[in-house]
Amino acid sequence: MIKKTTCFIYVALLVAMATATMVENSHGTNYAHTAIYGSWWFVLMWTALTALGVAYLLKRHVRHWGTWMLHGSMVVILVGALLTHLTATKGKMHLREGETTNAYIAEGDGHDMRNAMLPFSLQLQRFETSYHAGTSAAADYESVFTVIDGHERQRGRVSMNHIFSYRSYRFYQASYDADGHGTVLAVNSDPWGIPVTYTGYALLFFSLLFMLVDPKGPYRRVLRSDLLRKGALMGLLLFALATSGRAQSTVPRATADKLGRLCMLYNDRICPVETYALDFCKKVYGARSYKGLTANQVLAGWLFYGNEWATEPFIRVKGSALRKQMGLESHSAMANFFVMGQYTLGPLVEEYYQGNTDKVHQQALDVDRKLMLVMELRHAASLHLLPYTTPHGVTTWYAPTDTLPQTMNHQQALYIRSVFSLMAQDVAAGRWDRVDEFLNKMDRYQHAFGGRTLPSAPRYQAERVLNAVPFATVLFMVNLTLGLIALFYIMGRMTEARWITPRRRRWADGTFAALLGLSFLALTAAMALRWMVSGNMPLSNGYETMLLLAWFVEAIALLMQRRFRIVMVFGFLLSGFFLLVSHINAMDPAIGQMMPVLNSPLLSIHVSVIMMSYALLSLTFICAVMGLLMRRHEGELQALSQLFLYPAVAAMGIGIFIGAIWANVSWGSYWSWDSKETWALITFMVYAIALHGGSLPAFRRPRPYHWFMVLAFLSLIMTYFGVNYLLSGMHSYA
Known part of the structure; x- marks a missing residue:
């Protein structure tokens, strides 16, 4: 009876968590947290599962200390979570430079907000945003303040992934004012929940590792199995692309390559122009080249022969609904979207922004964005190739159409505004030696005025290899x-x-x-x-x-x-x-600057370990498919699957708790029931079921085991792909 009740509550929790992610997507985060995650019945289900699990181990007279440590770690983590739920305080504190305050907005039950006071005050000295050299991409945000506690004064500093602690309170960088003279700090006080939870994480870490090395454990029995010396597999689909034909007007390849070797500001970093050219081709056309022309030649073609290229079938229209409604081909010319001076996609795009988001309107918006990329290139508005360094040493890269600073001397400003129009005259006349000299001069200009924003030689060459x-x-x-x-x-x-x-x-x-x-x-x-x-x-x-x-x-x-x-x-x-x-x-595949909060060693370890677990679980899926298709070898494939399953579950558990520690350091909360977190926990719990062959005899038989592993893989697909594309949450960057 205990086992059946435990299994029922376990499955009910999985269903409740999966449902909660759907509810959050449709009704909002606050509603999901109030109605499900923070509800009395959800807490009661976890409490009942914990109590029944301990009772079941006692009933079976389990004496293996590794099993007790593993399951005990879960109990400690849940106790820590309960303490956090009951005793923790968190909120937001707004500070302006020179201002002293101890007031903050605390988060109450059901995410209601209330005014609260700290037992000490903070005075903001300054807030600073640092940027990656030569770009507008933020590298870090930092708040420097003074803690005033009676007659005591203490200097404090908070930045992304760098917290400040005082007494039982911890402060995190949360946001900042638009004028750059104010900051918003996250305030968190959890003196009981965090140490208990971290103790549980430590126990979980060591118990998962011990599960793999325990000489008397089930994984070592799998390793000794004779069935591992046999096996079979499956097949997959092979795919290839080809293009033919040739566009009419562009510059010679050697000249286009000179253009591609220049540097530019793109995607918030300084990179070769050919990187932008490749991304432009892939985003607009769907391939790295067009009718035998390189990406650099395509870029030069649109830049210098825009009218002729407007009749080329270069714009990829992926949506069949839009193609059918407007009579378009899968690749259409830019001219097809302008009839009698009217932009044919205009009404659809306007209707999209008014709330009509069906397939046709979504597809129209996708094509509209591609056309905007083309228009920007035709006017050289996207070509930020020309740097200028102020007397204060700040370097900015400009396109010819940008508004130039008043401090720039007249000759330099004239060069930036006119260089492409002058080059276009030589392109039209076919004077390629003069065009090459323009490009050579531009290269010298970049090295003279680009300063420290230019990439180092190894980084530049590495990117050219990646492009090639x-x-x-x-x-x-x-x-x-x-x-x-x-x-x-x-x-x-x-x-x-x-x-x-x-x-x-x-x-x-x-x-x-x-x-x-x-x-x-x-x-x-x-x-x-x-x-x-x-x-x-x-x-x-x-x-x-x-x-x-x-x-x-x-x-x-x-x-x-x-x-x-x-x-x-x-x-x-x-x-x-x-x-x-x-x-x-x-x-x-475009490379860009990483968000400041993501630039953490803990995040790198978290993602690496999680990806390793996903790779291993993918191998269990392959074993399961082949075990179902080739019944003669289902036993060997079950043993091989278990060889991957144990380290996969261990890696996933370790990866989840490392991610929780990173979240606590960066966000001030080690678990927030974000959709990605929740589905990672669901996947961990689903695959953990297959490790309980001793309690669930069905998993000792190959066929039920393989069927379960096929179905379990759906939870992994949902965690990796489904959450990103179907649900909302903080992990949208993942």
């Missing part, structure tokens, strides 16, 4: 092709095909291992180059996390392929799939 080699596109095609070939080879080995002689087997094993190693090195190089270019670990967007997932899959496959040859096939196919996902247009 589409790593994800090449590797997904190569890996999927090799994966299919390796699949047929492994199946031949399993069926003892006569054509696989011992000598051929040794040669094939060595060749596939070497090719997987080369693919891994290429992917490592791609990620290292992105790291060099951005200055941050490459995990700031969906594209980069897909690369990281592929990297982990290949690393795991390389480590295990010598003992389990089938893992080699997993490595090729699954990494190829992740790279294929990264290749699709839904994930923008």
